[in-house]
Amino acid sequence: MYTQSITLVGIVLVIIAVGLIPGIFFILTLQKALNRCSPESRTTSPGSVWLLLIPLFNIVWQFILVSRISESLHNEFVKRNIEEEPTPGKAIGIAFCILNICGIIPIVGIIASACGLVCWIVYWVKITGYSNKIAQSVEMIP
Numbered sequence: 001m002y003t004q005s006i007t008l009v010g011i012v013l014v015i016i017a018v019g020l021i022p023g024i025f026f027i028l029t030l031q032k033a034l035n036r037c038s039p040e041s042r043t044t045s046p047g048s049v050w051l052l053l054i055p056l057f058n059i060v061w062q063f064i065l066v067s068r069i070s071e072s073l074h075n076e077f078v079k080r081n082i083e084e085e086p087t088p089g090k091a092i093g094i095a096f097c098i099l100n101i102c103g104i105i106p107i108v109g110i111i112a113s114a115c116g117l118v119c120w121i122v123y124w125v126k127i128t129g130y131s132n133k134i135a136q137s138v139e140m141i142p
Helices: 002-036 046-053 057-079 090-102 108-140
Strands: none
Touching: 002 046, 002 057, 002 108, 046 057, 057 090, 057 108, 090 108
16 A cells, blocks of 8 residues: 555656656746847846746736747847747747647547647747847847
């Protein structure tokens, strides 16, 4: 009985770690993108991305953060005269947030979660691309 409890706790901890590790790297990517924006372009601080780790609060915060990151990136692109879409990453980010929430709906939630995972990866790649674009523009300045 005692061995089964330890095994169960171990399995739960591994599942949490496997889920948390990609989330940490995602948050680090968001933080890096905001760090690359000048302070006057930011609509949120880079450290605020860590609020995504707060359960339940993150349900609302993810929507706010996607909008603020998009606005910060847009402001930075305008400041550096980089042509980019007016709301960088916002549409796919909001889609990922909505599908993430829809994941709790029985039956439909499985499909929503799978689609949400795809949107999350696409959003992550887009934010990385925008961040790299800002970093490259710094290198080009004489």
